Amino acid sequence: MRIECLAAPQLNELWSLREDTLVDPDDGPDGPVTVQTRWGPVHFENPDPVLRTALERMTLGPVSLSNVLPGFPGLEDLDRPEAHSPEVAALLRGLRRIRHCLVRTLALGGTPLLSVVPLARDTWFVPQPVPGDRPCRLSRFAVLRWAEGGLRMESPLAHHRVQLHRPEMVQLLGLLSGGDRPVGLQLDQEVTEAAIGYLLASRIVVAAEHPAVGADAPRYAEDDDPTLAGWSADDMMVHARSRLGRSDGPFGATFAHLGRMPAEPAVKPLGARTAVPLPRPDLGELRTSDEPFSSVLERRRSLRRYGPAPLSIRQIGELLFRACRIREGADRDGRPYPSMGSVYALELYLVAGPDTELPPGVYHYDPLGHLLEPLDAPAAETAELREAAQATLSADGPPPLLLVITARFRRATQAFSGIAYTSLMKDVGVLMQNLYLVSTAMGLAPCALASGNSDTAARAFGLDWAVESSVGEFVVGTSPPAADLG
Ligand SMILES: Cc1cc2nc3c(=O)[nH]c(=O)nc-3n(C[C@H](O)[C@H](O)[C@H](O)COP(=O)(O)O)c2cc1C
Known part of the structure; x- marks a missing residue:
């Protein structure tokens, strides 16, 4: 690709509105105006004509506000009201009220270089000066x-995201590796500094804490800050994008992909192998004979040693029935x-x-029929799963029974936006707690595991990991004699 030289003189800033913003003149051209934003309406009862024109022009696309109000500052500091004329100050006051939907574009003449889009309600973009010595x-x-x-x-740390419109901007990012000032760019110094100023303010780029001294590597606050x-980076991005406050994508139970992806059935269909019914406990009997709930809660512990008796099929049946079957009768689901x-995406x-x-x-557990479906798992993968569980528990031997929890992702992604993955983590947590409490009530030895190998599990269970993948592990066995707990 040929990179044209961008070194035109007119470096300026253009203003526009987020695409999901609507400017609604409530009562014709002279009446009040309501700006409908993703974060709710902003009402201007009596907007002055300059603000009204600015709003109209910005709905059509990026505009230089000096074309709307001559004397409106270009790239200078907007944050010093005393530096501006009363007209500019009034327009800025109006703009500040809709700051969460103002897109700011750095442009050379009419060529946009990069745009900064707000992601949160209380955010006002202030390009930063580039520290010349760092x-x-x-x-x-x-x-x-x-x-x-x-x-x-x-960046999950930012309340803005940056759209890159020109290859020179990607080239600039590639040169910001913490060393010397970028050289070899097809941009002149002023443009480079202005772009870095935007990137600094968007938290995409960071400046070193001190000027470079000799051969010492520069230090950056984000590397040393005890909070950060x-x-x-991956954990923080999942956090930021699965919560409201610094995410602007579709969010919640949107059913955005309904009809666009094959529907995932509520219950995973059984495979070709004959499934074996598991014993069912007598719930009526348990209601009277069970240990009181508070006693189970108080006694619950993670146990990593096991008794000499094998875990019986009756115990496995009772644990799964009480913790995670699909209930029969009126409450079918x-x-x-x-x-x-x-959503019930977990298997x-x-x-x-x-x-x-x-x-x-x-085996695969069928919660509808309370059946176990034997699988032809490769021996190497099965052994690997057991050995990995042993290592994660720091146990003396492989666990008697390893329960691997998988998620059929489409169950969650067809319902949710932004929270699909984290909804599954929360579901894993509550399922684990059920397994803990039922195991405790039954006098078994339970322990959750921190993680496992999803690729090994996919090979063992014959899964396409992007469709269904392991997301949790839990181990259970019979209890050791009281003296040997731990
Ligand atoms: C989600 C989760 C993951 C866990 N992962 C492990 C693990 O990988 N290895 C382990 O030995 N214990 C693991 N545990 C058990 C914790 O170490 C245990 O719950 C904690 O030490 C408190 O002890 P208690 O459960 O006996 O009250 C896990 C517990 C939870 C809830």
Whole structure:
């Protein structure tokens, strides 16, 4: 690709509105105006004509506000009201009320270089001066990706995201590795500084804390800050985008993909192998004989040692029936554990060792029929899952029964936007708690595991991991004698 030289003199700033913003002149051209934003309406009872014109022009696309109000500052500091004329100050006051939907575009003449889009309610974009004496680099939290027709940079630390309109901007990012000022760019110094100023303010780029001294590597606050040091960029992005406050995508129970992807059935269909019915406990009997709830809660512990007796098929049947079957009768869809939006995306796979009465191997649990479906899992993968569980527990031997929880992602992604993945994590948590409490009530030895290998599980269970993947692990066995608990 040929990169044209962009060094025209007219570096300026254009203003427009987020695409989801609507300007509604309530009562014709002289009446009040309501700006409908993603975060609710903003009402101007008696907007002055300049603000009215600015709003109209910005709905049509990026506009230089100096064309609306001669003397409106270009790239100078907007944050010093005393520096502006009363007309400019009045327009700025109006704009500040809709700051959460103002897109700011750095442009050379009519050519947009990059735009900064607000993601949150209380955000006013202030391009930052570039510190001349300190190196700058990309933030370790910044991510570049393609979305909605263009390249975008975003950081979970920012209340803005950046749309890159020109290849020179990507080239500039590539040169911001923390060393010397970018050289070899097809941009002149003024344009480079202005673009870095926008990127600094959007948290895409960070400046070193001190001027470079000799051969010492520059230090960046985000690497040393005790608040940020423990955060991985991936964890923080999942957090930021699965919560309201700094995310602007579709959010919640949107059913955005309904009809666009094959519907995932509420219950996973059984495969070709004959499924074996599991014993069912007598719930009526349990209601009177069970240990009181508070006593179970207080006694619950994670146990990592097991008794000499094998885990019986009766115990496995009772645990799964009480913790996670689909209830029969009027409450047909109900299960003993809750699920966000009644999505119930989770499946259970059993990896049974020789310390259970089940023939060692891998089984899929059918919660509707309360059946176990034997699977032809490769021996190497089965052994790997058991050994990994042993290591995660720091146990003396492989666990008697490993329960691998998978998620059929489409159940969640067809219902939710923004919260699909985290809804599954929450569902895993409540299912684990059920497994803990029922195991405790039954006098078994339960323990959740922190993680597992999704690729190994996919091979063991014959799954396409992007469709259904392991998201949780839980181990259970018979209880050791009281003296050997731990
Ligand atoms: C989601 C989750 C994951 C866990 N992962 C592990 C693990 O990988 N290895 C382990 O030995 N214990 C694991 N545990 C058990 C915790 O270490 C245990 O709950 C904690 O030490 C408190 O002890 P208690 O459960 O006996 O009250 C996990 C617990 C939870 C809830």
